[in-house]
Amino acid sequence: MAGVFITFEGGDGSGKTTQIRLLQKWLSDNGHTVVVTREPGGTDLGNELRDIILHSTGFIAPRAEALLYAADRSHHIHTLVRPALERGDVVVQDRYFDSSVAYQGAGRVLDATEVRELSLWATERLMPHLTILLDVPADVAKARQLGDERRFDRLEAEAQDFHERVRESYLALAEAEPDRFLVLDGTVSVESIHEAITTRVSDVVG
Numbered sequence: 001m002a003g004v005f006i007t008f009e010g011g012d013g014s015g016k017t018t019q020i021r022l023l024q025k026w027l028s029d030n031g032h033t034v035v036v037t038r039e040p041g042g043t044d045l046g047n048e049l050r051d052i053i054l055h056s057t058g059f060i061a062p063r064a065e066a067l068l069y070a071a072d073r074s075h076h077i078h079t080l081v082r083p084a085l086e087r088g089d090v091v092v093q094d095r096y097f098d099s100s101v102a103y104q105g106a107g108r109v110l111d112a113t114e115v116r117e118l119s120l121w122a123t124e125r126l127m128p129h130l131t132i133l134l135d136v137p138a139d140v141a142k143a144r145q146l147g148d149e150r151r152f153d154r155l156e157a158e159a160q161d162f163h164e165r166v167r168e169s170y171l172a173l174a175e176a177e178p179d180r181f182l183v184l185d186g187t188v189s190v191e192s193i194h195e196a197i198t199t200r201v202s203d204v205v206g
C-alpha cells in the first residue's frame with residue numbers, strides 16, 4: 001500500500017486531539033495529503049455506533065462492548081482507511097486496536113490476546129506504520145478533564161484504577177513492539193511533544 005498509517009493512543013485527557021491537529025497542519029504544510037479520522041466514529045455508521053457505545057445509559061456486557069468497537073473498526077478500515085492508504089494518503093487516526101486491548105482487555109479484564117485477535121480479524125490485519133502513545137498518569141489526565149466542564153462518557157466515567165490499568169497496559173504494549181511505538185511523556189509542553197512527533201514522522205513519511 002502506498003500510504004502511511006499513523007495512529008495515536010493514550011488515556012482520556014492525554015492531549016491526543018491537540019497533537020493530531022498540529023500534526024495534520026505540519027503534514028499539509030509539507031505537501032502531504034492527510035486524512036484525519038478517529039475510532040469509534042469516522043464513518044456515518046461509526047458515529048451511530050459511537051453514540052451507542054459512549055452514551056447508552058444501560059449496562060453493556062464487556063464482550064458486547066468489545067464487539068461494538070470491533071464492528072466500528074471493521075467498517076471504518078474497510079470503507080475509509082484502506083481506500084485512503086491505497087491512494088497514497090497519510091492517515092492520522094485517533095485510536096485503533098491498541099485502545100481495545102488496553103480498555104477492553106486491561107480495563108474490562110477481557111483476555112488481551114483475544115481482544116487483539118478480534119480486531120485483527122475485523123481489519124484483515126491492517127497494522128499501523130507508527131503508533132504514538134501519549135503517556136499521562138491517570139490522576140493528571142483526570143484533573144485536565146475536570147477543567148473541561150463537560151459530561152463524562154461511559155468510559156471516561158470509570159474509576160481511577162480502571163484508567164491506571166489502561167495506562168499500564170499501553171506501556172506494556174509499547175514495550176512489546178518498540179519499533180512500532182513512539183512513547184512520549186504527555187505532561188511536558190505541547191510544543192516539545194509536537195517537535196518529537198514531527199522528528200519521528202519525517203522518518204516514516206520519507
Ligand code: TMP
Nearest residue numbers: 012039040069095099100103104155156
Ligand atoms: P475518545 O474520547 O478518545 O474519542 O474515545 C472514546 C472512548 O472510547 C475512550 O474512553 C476510549 C474508549 N475506547 C475503547 O474503550 N475501546 C476502543 O477500542 C476505542 C477505539 C476507544
